[in-house]
Amino acid sequence: MDFLSAIGRAIVEPIVRYTVQPVARQVGYVIHFKRNLQKLEARVEELRAAREGKNIEVAETQRRGEGIHPDVQLWLTKVEEITAKTDQFLKDECSQENLKCLHGFRPNLTMLHRLSRNSTKLLQEVVELHERRRQLPIVSCGVLREEACIISTGDYQAFESRRPTFKEIMDELKNPNTIRIGVYGIGGVGKTTLVKEVYRQAKQDQTKLFDDVVLVLDVKKNLNPEDLQKKIVEKLDMKISQSDDETIDGRAKRLCGRIKDKNVLVILDDVWEPIDLESVGLPSVATCKILLTSRSRKALSDMGTHKDFQLHILGEEETWVLFENKAGDVVKDPAIQTVAKQVAQNCGGLPVLVVTVASTLKNRTTLPPWKDALTCLQEGSNRDDELTEKAYLGLEWSYNQLTDKQLKPLFLLCGYAVQWNDIVLDDLLYYSVGLGFFEKPYTVERARNALYSWVEKLKDFCLLVESDDDRYVTMHDLVRNAANRIASRDPQILALVKDEDEGGLKEWPDRSFLEKCTTISLPCNGNFPSLPQVMQCPALRMFLLEGNSKPLAIAPTLFKEMKQLNVLSWINMGIGSLPQSLGLLENLRTLCLLYCTLDEISIK
Structure with a gap:
């Protein structure tokens, strides 16, 4: 009997394994269709929540100027793909029309089986990705990203009037007797754009004049020297000690030691008050060149610059070239061109104003908007500070052209809610959600996408511009002051x-x-x-x-x-x-x- 039982098991078990069990599994797809869909929806929401948590870690890591581990990036990409795939499946495959076929007296069992089976496969992928998050490495890999302006040259136009200044700056950087160089001029004249191009060319210089090139934008007068020091240390890929024992003096010694045996160029943009560079760790030696920009020549001389260059406003011809480039083909229309040239002329040669007004008027094919812009700019002609007043009036005119409901409050929010020119996009998101800019109950992801869309529209008007870091957008001083002037009313x-x-x-x-x-x-x-x-x-x-x-x-x-x-x-x-x-x-x-x-x- 034991022998017969063993033979029976040997015959029956394969039959069960290869016939009964698969059949039961296929039938189970049909029976448990609704439960499988519910499981899929629940686990996808859990995966979304895990992704949002990881995105918060990523944002904080990027805020510290650190790179993201490739495994974390890959996981986030796969999560994005599977959630999109699942959303599409639930939207299309499980549409109301399809679900109607699964009910009634003669349900479509073939479709029921297919949908249930596909949902189970998706569920398995979702669960595996959700579990894999436990094996992910720490988010930060400590790699600093390059400044975007190394690659991007779209903001720089080599005007003939600027070429001599640019060439002289590059020549002075090669002069062993010149250590500190200054560039000064009124706000909006193009100092930042110029030194970004210096930075880009110095980084790409085949002769390797400098071993390291560092650019710190928007230094401003109130920047804490220790904060400036940390920015330079990070950009040189040096570790910032977390020890409370490391003082600003101790860090300055490390920074000086890192610099003294190499050729280094440090560019500090928008300095409003003198900074004691030696105390920061930037020695006055021939191997450490310092390029400074400021609105005040006195601030530069107080910091001991050896050579200063003034950046002047653009001439009438160059102003028109820039204006035409930003406004597009519409200015070739004879009916518009005459007024367009008057508008350009009334921008006062300030590149920031030329670009903003021209971008706002781009593709405006009727005359009234052009005449309106001209009238607005001409109103500042009799003011004490005519050029600045023209800038404010022109920027306010561009603000008034914003027609989308959320753009005006978002623009003003950028002005008064952020104390510096670099605006953290995540901060804008938090504030916008809190203030109810999103009328519908958006998910965080959808709200972020909507906000980024609004930001892009403000960029189209040149009221916001790209930052060198994609976590931020930038608002020029003049634009921010115009925003605050509007808000103050x-x-x-x-x-x-x-x-x-x-x-x-x-x-x-x-x-x-x-x-x-x-x-x-x-x-x-x-x-x-x-x-x-x-x-x-x-x-x-x-x-x-x-x-x-x-x-x-x-x-x-x-x-x-x-x-x-x-x-x-x-x-x-x-x-x-x-x-x-x-x-x-x-x-x-x-x-x-x-x-x-x-x-x-x-x-x-």
């Missing part, structure tokens, strides 16, 4: 800009203003009044403060009368503990506490 906005409002905020406005105020954006450095026990701001929707790490006394009842607050963003502040009244903000959608010192995070 709104009686519901209280906003000061760090590099423009020297006196700071000395006292809070009266209660009647605060009760109507919807937006507060302030740098709380120097002259900043203490926060009241209770801020009487019942209509406030956005509250932004940027400090200097010093402790700020915050009463537990501060937010008691801010029930409508949607966005709270405090940056670089010593907070201590979160005030109890934070728990009363029922409409709060965005809370950002960046680089803040917190002793206690609970709300008691």
